[in-house]
Amino acid sequence: MTAHTRWLGLLVVAAAVAACGIVASRPARAPGDLLPAGDRVAVTVAVEGHLSTATEPCTDTFITHELDARTDVSGAIRMFDSNGSGVAIDDLDGDGRLDLVFANLDGPDSILWNDGSLRFTRAELADFSSRAVNTVDVDGDGRLDIVFTHRAGGVSLWRNVGSAEDPRRFEPGSLPGVRNRAYSMAWGDINGDGRLDLVTGSYDAESFLELGDTFMFGGGDGVFAYLQGADGFSAERLARTSHALSIALPDLDLDGRRDILVGNDFNVQDAAWRWTGGAFESVKPFATTTEDTMSLAEGDIDNDGRLELFATDMKPYALDVPTLAAWLPVMDKMPKQKALTDPQVVANVLQVRDANDIYRDQAVTRGVSATGWSWSGKFGDLDNDGYLDLYVVNGMIDGQTLGHLEGHELVEENQALRNAGDGTFAPARGWGLGATESGRGMAMGDLNDDGRLDIVVNNLASGARLFENRLCGPGSDLQVDLRWADSANTHALGAQLALVTDRGTFRRDVISGSGYLSGDPARQQFGIPGDATVTRLDILWPDGRGTSIDAPAVGQRLVITRSGT
Amino acid sequence: MTMESPALASARFPLLELLHPRGATRLLIATILVAVVFGVVATSRLGWPLWGALAAGLVLLLIPASVKWRSDLRRYGPALTVMGALLVLQGFHGIEHLAQFFQNHVLGLNLRASNGLLSPANAEWVHFIWNWGVLLAIVALLVSGRLRNVFGYALLIWTVAHTLEHTYLMVRHLQVLDELKAMGIKGITAQGLPGILGQDGWLARADVTQGSFLCRIPGLTVASRLDIHFGWNAGELALLVLAAHRTLRPATPRRWAAPRLGRLAVRGGVR
Numbered sequence: 001m002t003a004h005t006r007w008l009g010l011l012v013v014a015a016a017v018a019a020c021g022i023v024a025s026r027p028a029r030a031p032g033d034l035l036p037a038g039d040r041v042a043v044t045v046a047v048e049g050h051l052s053t054a055t056e057p058c059t060d061t062f063i064t065h066e067l068d069a070r071t072d073v074s075g076a077i078r079m080f081d082s083n084g085s086g087v088a089i090d091d092l093d094g095d096g097r098l099d100l101v102f103a104n105l106d107g108p109d110s111i112l113w114n115d116g117s118l119r120f121t122r123a124e125l126a127d128f129s130s131r132a133v134n135t136v137d138v139d140g141d142g143r144l145d146i147v148f149t150h151r152a153g154g155v156s157l158w159r160n161v162g163s164a165e166d167p168r169r170f171e172p173g174s175l176p177g178v179r180n181r182a183y184s185m186a187w188g189d190i191n192g193d194g195r196l197d198l199v200t201g202s203y204d205a206e207s208f209l210e211l212g213d214t215f216m217f218g219g220g221d222g223v224f225a226y227l228q229g230a231d232g233f234s235a236e237r238l239a240r241t242s243h244a245l246s247i248a249l250p251d252l253d254l255d256g257r258r259d260i261l262v263g264n265d266f267n268v269q270d271a272a273w274r275w276t277g278g279a280f281e282s283v284k285p286f287a288t289t290t291e292d293t294m295s296l297a298e299g300d301i302d303n304d305g306r307l308e309l310f311a312t313d314m315k316p317y318a319l320d321v322p323t324l325a326a327w328l329p330v331m332d333k334m335p336k337q338k339a340l341t342d343p344q345v346v347a348n349v350l351q352v353r354d355a356n357d358i359y360r361d362q363a364v365t366r367g368v369s370a371t372g373w374s375w376s377g378k379f380g381d382l383d384n385d386g387y388l389d390l391y392v393v394n395g396m397i398d399g400q401t402l403g404h405l406e407g408h409e410l411v412e413e414n415q416a417l418r419n420a421g422d423g424t425f426a427p428a429r430g431w432g433l434g435a436t437e438s439g440r441g442m443a444m445g446d447l448n449d450d451g452r453l454d455i456v457v458n459n460l461a462s463g464a465r466l467f468e469n470r471l472c473g474p475g476s477d478l479q480v481d482l483r484w485a486d487s488a489n490t491h492a493l494g495a496q497l498a499l500v501t502d503r504g505t506f507r508r509d510v511i512s513g514s515g516y517l518s519g520d521p522a523r524q525q526f527g528i529p530g531d532a533t534v535t536r537l538d539i540l541w542p543d544g545r546g547t548s549i550d551a552p553a554v555g556q557r558l559v560i561t562r563s564g565t
Numbered sequence: 566m567t568m569e570s571p572a573l574a575s576a577r578f579p580l581l582e583l584l585h586p587r588g589a590t591r592l593l594i595a596t597i598l599v600a601v602v603f604g605v606v607a608t609s610r611l612g613w614p615l616w617g618a619l620a621a622g623l624v625l626l627l628i629p630a631s632v633k634w635r636s637d638l639r640r641y642g643p644a645l646t647v648m649g650a651l652l653v654l655q656g657f658h659g660i661e662h663l664a665q666f667f668q669n670h671v672l673g674l675n676l677r678a679s680n681g682l683l684s685p686a687n688a689e690w691v692h693f694i695w696n697w698g699v700l701l702a703i704v705a706l707l708v709s710g711r712l713r714n715v716f717g718y719a720l721l722i723w724t725v726a727h728t729l730e731h732t733y734l735m736v737r738h739l740q741v742l743d744e745l746k747a748m749g750i751k752g753i754t755a756q757g758l759p760g761i762l763g764q765d766g767w768l769a770r771a772d773v774t775q776g777s778f779l780c781r782i783p784g785l786t787v788a789s790r791l792d793i794h795f796g797w798n799a800g801e802l803a804l805l806v807l808a809a810h811r812t813l814r815p816a817t818p819r820r821w822a823a824p825r826l827g828r829l830a831v832r833g834g835v836r
Contacts, residue, residue, distance in 0.1 A: 319759060319770055321737070325744035328753050340678040364764045364787045404748055426776055 034305065034498040034507070034538045035546035041562055043539075043547050049096055049557040051451035051477050058472035061432035062455070067464040068122045069102040069110050071440065077408070077461065080151075080206040081105060082398045083131070083245070084375070084440030084460035088519025089447075090135035090144050091481075092160060093167035096557070098445040098521055101146055102458055103130035109148060113168055118448050118468060125170065127156055132517035133441075136187045136196060138175070140488035144522070146170060147198075149182040152210035155200060176232030181207055181221050186247040187512035188258045188494045189542050190275050195228040195488045201244020201262050223262050223271065225280060228488075238280055243268050246516055248296035249494075250309060252285045254357060256544055258494055259283070263293030263311055267335055267344055270311075286351060288361040291344035292334075295516035299379030299388040301350075301366075302423030303504035309351040309359070312374035312392060312516070317415055326410060330401050348374060348392075352423075367425040372412040376442035376515035380453045381527030382431070384475025386503055387419035389428070393439025393457050411436050414457070431471065437462040441518040446525060451477035451555060453525055458518075474530025476554045481523050482510060482539065483561040491522040492562075494542035503532040528554050573641070579813035580806065583641070583649045586633050593629040600625045616683045623657070644709045648809055651702050658695065659802045661686075666795045676789055689756055692794075693735040696728045699801070714815075716808035723804055727797045733767070734760045762786070763793040 073081040085103035092099045097114035104110065109127045112120035130148040138145045143160035150156065159173035175198070182200035190197040202221035222240045226233035243265035249258040252272060259274045270289045273280040290313035298307045314331075316323050331346070348371060350363040363369035371377065372394035379388040396402060396410040413434035417425035433455070441458035448454065452469035459465060478499065482492035492510055499506045508524040528534065534554055539547040541562065552558060576582035586593045600622035607613035607621065630653065637646040661681045669679035680687055703724055706712045712720065741755045759765035762785050768774055769786035780786055788796070 319765060319767075321740045321744050324737075324741050324755075324758065325748060325750075328741065328745065328755055329750050332753055336677075340674045341672075342675050342678075344675075370765070370770075404750055424781070 034496055034505075034540050035548060036540075036544070038546070041541060041545045041547045043549070043560050043562045045549060045552075046559045046561070047553075047556050048481070048559045049449060051446070051449055051479065051555050051557060056450075056468075056470060059470045060472045061430065061470060062467040063470055064432070064435065065118060065466040065468060067100070067112060067120065067456070067466050069100070069104075069112060069458070069464040070107075070462065071102070071104050071458055071460050071464075072106045073461065074106050076399050077397045079398055079400050080203070080209060082396055082438075082460060083203075083206075084438070084517075085130055085458055086132045086376075086441030086513075086517030086519070087443050087456055087458040087464065088133045088135045088146070088513070089443040089445040089456060090519065090521045091523065092135065092144050092146070093162055094143070095167065097449070098447050098523065100443075100447075100456055101133050101135060101519070102464060103133040103148055103441065103517065105129060105131075105151065109133070111146075111168075111170075114447060116448070118466065123168065125158055126172075127158070129153060130156075132182075132184050132513070132519075134185060134187055134512045134519040135521075136493065136512050136519075137490045138187075138196060139173070140195075140490055142483075142490045144491070145173065147175075147185065147187075149185050149200065149517075151183075152181060152203075152207045154179060155182045155185065155198070175226075177235055178226050178233050180224050180235065182224075184244045184247045184262075184517060185513075186249050186260075188249040189489055190225065190249070190258050190260070191227055192257060192275075192543070193227075194543065196493060197228050198226040198233065199247050199249065199260050199262075200224050200226070201239075201242045201247055201264075203243050203245065203265070204241050205243055205266060223260075225260065225273075236280065238262075238273055238282075239271055241268070242271070245292075245294050246296045246311075248298065248309070248514065249511065250298050250307065252283065261296060261309075263290065263296050265292050265294070267291045267342070269342075269344060286343065286349075286359050286361075288343050288345060288349055290349045291346045294375050295377050295514070297378045297514040298509060298511075300507035301379065301388050301390075301419060303387065303506060305498070305505055305507060306353050306357075307507060307509070308353075308423075310363075310368065310377055310379070310390070311349045311351075312371065312377040313346055313348055314373045315347040315370040317370045317372050317412070326405055329404050330410075333401055348377070366423060368417060371415040371417075373410055374415075375440045376457075376518055378442060378444055378515045378518075378520075380444040380455075381506075381525070382416070382428075382453055382455075382469060383418065383471050383473055384452065384477055384527035384529075385419075385421070385473065386475070386501070386506060386527055386529045386532060387421050387423075389419050390417040390425055391415070391433060391442065391444070391455060392417070393435075393442045395436070395438035395460075397438050397460060409438065411438075414439055433467055435465055435467075437465060440516060442515055443518045443520060444525075445521045445523065446477070446479065449557075451479075453527075476528050476530065478526045478528060478534070478537075478552060478554045479523055479557040480508075480526070480537070481557065481559045483559060484541065485561055485563045487562075489542055492542060493522070496540040497524055498538040498540075499526045499528070500535040500538065501528065501532040502535065503529050523557070573645075573813055580652075580810050583637075583645060583809075583813065584652060586629060588636055589629040589632040592632060593626075596625050596629050616685060619682050620686075644706060644711050647702055648706055648711060648812070651699070651706075652805060652809060655699060655798075655802050655805055659798050662795045662798045665791050669789075669791055676791055679791055687756070688754075689735055689738040689758075693731050696724075696731045700724045700728045703805075711812050712808045714808060714811040716804050716811055720801065720804035720808050723797075723800055727801060730760045730762065730797070734758060757790065759790065760793070763788050763790050766793075 071085045088101045100112040108124040111123045129151040132149040135144045146158040148156045157173040158170040162169045181202040183203035185200045201223045223238040225236045246263040248261045252259040261272045290311040295312045347369045349361045351359040352362045371392040373396040374392045377392040382389045392415045394412045399408045402408045416428040416431045416433035418428035437459040439457045444453045455467040457465045484492045495510045497508045513519040537549045573579045604618035607618040665681040668674045761767045774780040
C-alpha cells in the first residue's frame with residue numbers, strides 16, 4: 001500500500017466517522033416528519049372556541065381602525081427616537097380574546113383589553129421610555145406576564161396577578177440577576193432545563209448618545225444570555241458591544257436546541273451562538289446577511305418542513321426618480337463597510353436552506369429583497385391559503401438624516417407580499433395594507449375570532465392601527481394554544497407544530513417575539529386551503545418529546561394541554 | 566469579401582497577424598517593463614493607488630500602440646486598423662470586467678469592493694461614452710463592408726442592446742442628479758443605479774412586468790449589476806472576435822455542401 005493510498009483510506013474513514021457523528025447527533029426522525037420516532041406524550045384537547053363567527057361581510061381587503069395608543073416623542077424627533085417601539089399580542093386575561101400591549105417612548109405603556117368585536121378598553125402601565133415588549137409567563141404561574149426593554153435602560157417585568165374576580169391586574173415585578181441595558185430581547189429555553197431563559201442586546205449607539213461618558217466607562221452593554229435557575233437569572237455576556245435591533249432564537253444547526261441570533265444595526269455584523277451543553281459557542285451560519293438588520297422572523301414559506309429566516313434592512317421598493325433622490329443622500333451618509341469580504345448587503349435577506357441545510361440568501365429570487373426603510377417584517381397566512389404571506393412596515397422620521405425631505409420624513413407604504421404558493425412573493429396591493437404612517441412594531445393575531453389574522457402596527461408619531469382582515473376566500477383556519485402544566489414553561493415556548501394536510505405540511509413555532517421589538521402570541525394560527533384535508537397535528541414539545549393528534553377539526557380554537565414531564 | 570493584405574490572407578491565424586505588434590514589438594516590451602517598474606515604485610514608494618499606476622501604465626502603452634496602428638494604417642488601410650484597435654481596446658475593457666468578476670466570485674470580495682482595476686473609471690458617463698464609441702466603430706466597419714457576416718450582425722444587435730442599457734442608465738443618472746439639484750442637494754454622485762436588466766432593474770421591478778414571467782426571468786432579473794455587465798462585455802468581445810475572424814478569413818464551402826450546391830445550380834439551369 002502506497003502512502004497516498006493510506007492517506008486516502010484514513011480520509012475516507014474520518015469522513016465516515018464524521019458523517020455518523022452528524023447523523024447520531026440529531027434526533028431520529030423520518031424525512032419530512034417533525035416528530036422523532038418513539039413514544040408520544042398524552043395530552044388533553046379542549047375546544048375553546050369556534051371560529052368563523054364573523055358577522056361582517058368579507059370585502060377582499062383589510063379595514064383600517066385607529067387604536068387608542070400612540071408612540072410619541074417630545075419635541076423634534078432625533079435620530080434614535082425614530083426607532084419607535086414595539087407591540088405585543090396575547091391573551092393576558094385568559095378570556096380567549098387576544099389583548100394588545102403597546103410599548104411607548106414618551107408616554108406610559110398601555111394595554112388595550114379586548115372586549116370583543118374589535119372594541120378595546122385602554123389601561124396604562126406606569127412604565128416609560130420602552131422599546132421592546134414580550135408577553136411571557138416568566139414565573140411559571142400559568143399567567144402571561146409583560147416584559148419591556150427601554151431606551152438606554154434595562155428590562156422591566158409586569159407580573160400578571162389577575163384572579164378570577166379581577167383578571168386584568170398587573171404589578172411591577174423583578175427579574176433577579178437581569179441588570180444590563182437591553183434594547184431587544186427574546187425568551188426561550190436555551191439550555192433545555194425546562195425554565196425560560198432571556199437573551200438581551202443593547203443598542204450602543206443610542207446608549208452612547210443618551211449616557212455619554214457614563215456609557216464609555218460604565219459597561220453593561222452588549223449581548224447577554226440570562227439563564228434562569230431556581231434563584232433567578234445568571235448572566236453570561238456573549239458580546240461586549242452590539243447594536244441589537246432584533247434577536248431571534250432559531251434552531252440554526254438543527255440539533256433540536258434553540259440558538260441565538262442577534263441582528264445588529266450599522267454594519268456591525270450579525271452574531272450567532274449555539275449552546276453546547278455547558279457554554280455558548282459563536283457560530284457563523286450565513287454567507288450573506290443584512291447590513292442594518294432591523295428585524296428577524298422565521299417561517300416555512302414553501303411548506304417543505306424547514307423554516308426560512310427573513311431579515312429586514314433598508315432598500316427602496318420603488319425605483320422612480322423622486323424615490324431615488326430621496327434615498328441617495330441618506331445612503332451616502334451611512335457608514336461604509338470596512339472589510340472587502342464583508343458579507344453584509346443593504347437589502348432584506350431571506351435565508352433558505354439548500355439540500356445540504358446550508359443557508360443561502362434568496363431574497364431577490366423570491367421577491368422580498370426591497371420593502372423600503374423596513375422595520376418589522378413578519379410572516380402570517382393572511383389569506384388562509386396554506387402559505388405564509390409577508391407583511392413589512394416601514395418609514396423613517398429624522399431631522400438629522402432626512403433634513404432634505406418635507407417634514408423630515410420618508411413616507412412609504414407598508415408592504416404586503418402574497419405568497420404565490422411556491423415560496424415566491426408578489427405585492428398584494430389590493431389588500432389595503434399600504435398604510436403610510438411610519439410603522440415600527442407590528443404583530444399579528446386573530447383579534448375578532450373570525451378565523452383570519454389581523455394586524456396591529458405601533459406607529460411613530462401617529463396613532464396605532466389595527467388592520468382588520470376581511471379577505472374573502474374558501475380557506476379556513478385552525479388555532480392552537482399549547483399548555484404545559486406542571487412545567488415552568490407553561491405556554492410551551494419553543495414548541496414546534498406541524499399541521500399535516502393533503503396539500504402540504506404547515507409549520508409553526510411558539511416563540512416570544514419576532515420582527516422588530518414585538519411580541520407574538522403563544523396562540524398559533526394555521527390557514528387551511530378550502531379543499532384541504534387535515535390528516536394530523538404534530539407537536540414537538542420543547543423537551544423533544546412528541547404528540548400527534550389525528551384529524552383535528554378545523555374552524556376552531558384548540559387548547560392542548562400536556563400534563564407532567 | 567476580399568483581403569486587403571496578402572499577409573493576412575496567407576496567415577494561419579489572420580486575427581493574430583492583425584494584432585501582432587511587429588515593428589513595435591521591442592518598444593511594446595520595453596514599455597511594459599517601464600510601466601511595471603513605474604507601477605511598483607509609484608505604489609510602494611510614492612503612495613499612488615493601484616488604479617493610478619495602472620492608468621499611467623495604460624497611457625504609456627499608447628506609445629507602442631500608436632506606432633503599431635500607424636504601421637497598420639499603411640499596411641491594411643483604415644478599416645482593418647480600426648478593427649484591430651477595437652479588438653485591443655475592447656479586450657482591455659473586457660479585462661476590467663473580468664477583474665471585477667474575479668474579485669467578486671473568486672476572491673469573495675463584496676460587490677462594493679469589486680471595483681475592477683480602474684475603480685474611478687467606473688462612472689456612468691465613462692460607460693456611456695465607451696459603449697457609444699464601440700457601437701459607432703462597429704457601425705462604421707459594417708458600412709465600410711467589414712464584419713458583414715452572421716457574427717457581425719449579431720454583434721450589432723448585441724451592441725445596440727448594450728448601448729441602450731447604458732443610455733437608459735445615463736438618462737436615469739441625469740434625471741436623479743437633476744432631482745437632487747432641485748432639492749438643493751450637492752455632492753451625491755448617484756453612480757451604480759440599476760438599469761434595465763439585473764436585480765432591481767426595470768425588467769425585475771417595473772409595475773408593468775409585475776405578476777408576469779418577465780419579472781422572474783432567471784439571470785436577467787436577479788443577477789447583480791457586475792454580472793450583467795460582465796455578460797454584456799464578454800458577449801460583445803466574443804462576437805467581435807468571431808466577426809473579425811470571419812472577416813479576415815471568409816467561410817469556404819465545405820466539401821459535403823458541394824454536391825448540393827451543384828444540384829441547386831442544375832435546377833436553376835433547368836428553369
